[in-house]
Structure formats: structure tokens, C-alpha cells
Amino acid sequence: MEQELEIIRDQQKEVWNKFSSGWKKWDNLMMDFLNPVGDEIVRLLNPQNSDIVLDIASGTGEPGLTIASRLPGGKVILTDLAEEMLEIASENAGMRNITNIETCVCDVSKLPFADHSFDAISCRFGFMFFPDMQLAVQEMVRVLKPGGRIVTAVWDIPEKNFWVTAIMGAINKNLGLPAAPPDAPGIFRCAKTGVISDLFQEAGLTDISEVEIAGKMNCKTTDVYWNLMTDVAAPVVAALSNADEDMKATIKAEVYNLLNQKYADGNVVIDSSAIVIYAEKRS
Template sequence: MTAFNAEAYKTTTHAQWQDAAKAWNDWGRVLQQWLGPATETMLDMAGVAHGSHVLDVAAGAGEQSLAAAERVGAAGRVLATDISENILEYAAENARAAGHEQLDTLVCDGEVLDVPPASFDAAISRVGLIYFPDQQAALGRIRRALKAGGRFAAMVYSTPDRNGFFSTPVSIIRERAALPPPLPGQPGPFSLGGSGVLASVLQTAGFEDIEEHVIEAPLCLPNASDCLRFEKESFGALHQMLSSLSPEKRESVWDEIADALSAYETKDGFVGPCEMVVVSGRNGKEIQ
């Protein structure tokens, strides 16, 4: 079995988000409608309130960063961090357009996050922790950044059977491209979704008073073709999985995915099954 290469994975992930940045930002309204309620739960569990200083790790185009900025107001601060400079440019642009001068951005790898110790009241990560090869390194840096008593909350997908809108394309691509199962330690969309898995990861990192909430978050769109376009334009990992196939075979796979996604169409439109797990923990003491 070939060993998982974390550095190569990071290089590929950076390239994926550099390329997908515009599309991910363009789908921002859909992201807000889809993940907005679960995001509010995440912010609640992190204790984000007026005047808070908030760290957002793997922030992407910053839709949830802006939600945090709304809460903290002019008296607070939000720092949105991400490995992709392209996507953070959209986060900064969105903040300016919304008049959120209290939101800053920082390009960095979350595993080596370098911010002043004990400088944040709260930290969040929405669908980002699942893609860190060394989650404990990232969580250690997040704990170091939090004040004593500060809380961190992360949102991840639950299990494949509860997330058909995403797991269906992944399984089809994996079969058609003859991809092996994920290697031990390899990050991925469902790597932290099992019952108690994320809670255990936070506990291992030293967080206390762990809380977990499971939230239904169906992806609702006019039809299945919209879901296909959403994933085809902005889910860079799917394109990476298809990279070994010829252009003709790739299109054939996308056609198969379109047929499979049509199973989630209802009289009210496309309703893609999705379930999120939100877990939070408290930093018991300052880490120097």
C-alpha cells in the first residue's frame, strides 16, 4: 500500500481551491441558504457575540466569516484564514462590500497557523477541518490562539449514507476511475462524520466541555442539473479524482452522476440529502 503523502496532498488542495475560488464565491447565495442555519448553530456553540475576536480557519470565500462579523459588530474583530490566496481575495472583497471593516484575512496553512497566543475569544471552522492531513497540529494551533475559556466549533459532513448529494458523485467517480479506498490517515469529506469521531478528535487535542449537535441540512435547488453544475463548477476534489480519465470518459462519468442525482428530485425541486455535525469544545487554559 502506498503511503499517504501529506505534502503532495496539500499542494493539490491549494491548486484546487485556487482554481475553484471564483465558482465557490459565485455560489455564495446557495451556500448561505444551504448551510446558513447550521452556521448559526456553529457560531452559537463557539460563543460568538458582540465584541468577540473570532478566528475562522479554512474560511474559503468567507460567507460564515461575514456571519461572524455581523455578530461581533464594530467592537469585535474577525480573522479569516485559508491556504488559498485567491479565495481569500473574495472574502476580503465580500467584507468590503458588506461594510465589515472588522474583518481581516490571512493566507496561511492552518497546521502552522501563526497568530499571537491567547488573542481570540472564539474560533470556528466550517467544512475545513476534514481536509487537514494533521488535524491535531491544526487544533493545537487553534487552542494556542484562544484565550482561556474560549471555545472552538467545527462543522463537518456526517456519514456518506446521510449525504447522498455528495457521496453519490464520489462513489461513482471512485468506481469509474478505479480509485483505491482512501489510505489510512487520508483526509476527506466524511473522515470525521461518524458518531463521536469529531468530539474525540477535539478531546484528544485538549478541548474540554465537548458539545455535539447533528443538524439536517438538505441542499435545495430548482432541479438536479443545478446540483450537478454546483458540484462540477466548485467541488475541485471531484475533478482531481477524475484526472486520470480522458475528457470523453470524464463527461460520461458526469452524465452518470446527473442520472443518479435525479433520484433526489421531488415535486418541490431538488432536495439533496445532507447532514452536518457541529462540535465545540472549550480551551481550559492559555497555551504559550
């Protein structure tokens, strides 16, 4: 089992490093898209002046950088499997003059920190991809101080996330991709109500709550949507790489037709839905 987890981790590290340039290119649009979820994480986390906060699966830096900006006497440690994503996070911190951060390339299942190191932990859209979610929660609980807070976010059901299904639906229809096992890492793995809350409860966390947060991907045009998704969405790129040029053209035409029908005025602003989960460690 450990070897299987390492294989998945290595594959994910390679993929996220590979796609780091795409995330840098589209950072402004993506961060605008994800801001409502980040704002709710920060609100629930309620960072206090001297808190030491761990941000897991930091990517290009959010919500860790915003949390750091609220901590004049504290700091945030940004972690990710992909060092190239954390390099972008460091650049973003520099552009915003945020200096109370550190970056650490590490695996959530083997956090390189002592027990009871952090006042709070944030994790936006990481859980769905962790090879072993239970082990990840155990590690988070281990490094969290008694009385500390955890806030995480996962994507809601496919029916509420057209920004994903618009393109993946056309890909699955035309390429006949096999359905992934329900417990395999993937974007909707945690969409079922209670998945994360149950994990938190099993790990001994308390005061658990869930809230749904809506967002909007403001692409403006169909071209922007297509270019964005084929730059940053690993499953999209992986699937299209196995299609010939005619099939790619067919898929693209279907996606454009779908969006043009749904957004007849030409203003492509796509709804999304996420679940934000809060919990505390017993004092």
C-alpha cells in the same frame, strides 16, 4: 513527515486557488446550502461585543462574516491557505459593509499568532482536509484564551450526504478509483462519531458536545447540480479529468438518471448532514 505535510499543504493551496472562481460563481447557492451549519456555529460560539475571533478555513467568508456582524466592538480574523478564496471573502465583506475583519493567508498547523490571542475560534468544514488534525488542534488551543470557545463542523457519514455520493458513486463505479486511506484528508474523514471530540479531549479541551445539523442543497434542476459539482468539487473534477469523453458521458448519464428517479417531480433539493462540535479551553 514534515515534508509530507508540506507537500499536501502545497497541493491543497493550489487546488483551492484553482477552484476559487467556481466557488465565487456558486457562492449564493453554496452559502444557502451551508447556512444551517453556520447558524449553529454562531449560536454555539455566542460572540460577545468585544470578542476577537479566529475563523479558520474561511473560504469565501462564512461563518466569519456573520460572526463579525455580531461584534460591534470586536473583530474577526479570516484565515485560509488560499489567498484567492480570501480575496472573495474580502469582496463579500465589502458588499455587506462589514469592516471589522482582517484576512490572513496561513496554515492552521503554523498559526502566526501569539499564545492566548483569541476569545473564540470557528472552523466550518476545514478539519477533514487538514494534513495533521492533531497539530491543528494544538495550534488552535495555543492561540485560544483560557475560557475561550471552539466550534467546528465536519460532514456526517456518506449515507446522509447524497449530494456527494450521487456523483462520486457514479465516478467510483465507472472509474474503479482506489479507496483512500481512512486517515487521509477527505470529505468523510471525520464522519465517524467522536473523531473530533476525541481530538479535543486529548488536547485538554472541556465541555465538549456534538450535534447533528441537517441541510438541503437546493439545486432545483439536475443540470444545476451537475454544473455546480463539476465547478466546485475538486475530487469530482480530478476524477473526470482522467476520463475520456465517452466515460464522462456515461457518468453524467448515470448521475442524471439517479437524480431524475429520486426527484421525479423535477425539484432537486438534496439532503445533507453535518456534525457540529463545541469545546472550551479551561480557564
